[in-house]
Amino acid sequence: MAELLFHLRNVPDxxxxxxxxxxxxxxxxTFETRAGFWGLGVAAIWLSDDDEKERARALLDDYQQTLGERVRREHASLVERGEAPTLWRRLxxxxxxxxxxxxxxxxVLAITLLPFLWLHD
Incomplete structure (x- = not known):
């Protein structure tokens, strides 16, 4: 039986x-499935062999830990140089x-909350 290993939705290429x-x-x-034209399917990487699940999961956990550390270092570097994205810089x-x-x-907030405010009167 195939085992879902890694979702690909919203994952950078x-x-x-x-x-x-x-x-x-x-x-x-492994093999991959795509979400399809309408996005109703599951875009993911699947294991062909269930016996490899623990080894694959350990590899992915190590990769994600390393990636997280790298991204945190890059963000800290941007903050240090004063280039980190903020609301004011975006504005x-x-x-x-x-x-x-x-x-x-x-x-959207007004449309959502106004009916409740009108009921309060």
């Missing part, structure tokens, strides 16, 4: 390729888009 390469380098047989770089998104959030 670079990370997915790293996972494929890692599993291939260690001789772990300066894309003021119209940021303000439109803020207005959209306010509109």
């Amino acid at each position: 670079e990370e997915a390729e790293d996972v494929r390469r890692l599993l291939d380098e260690h001789g772990i047989a 300066r770089r894309q003021p119209i888009r940021t303000l439109l998104l803020a207005l959209l959030v306010i509109a």
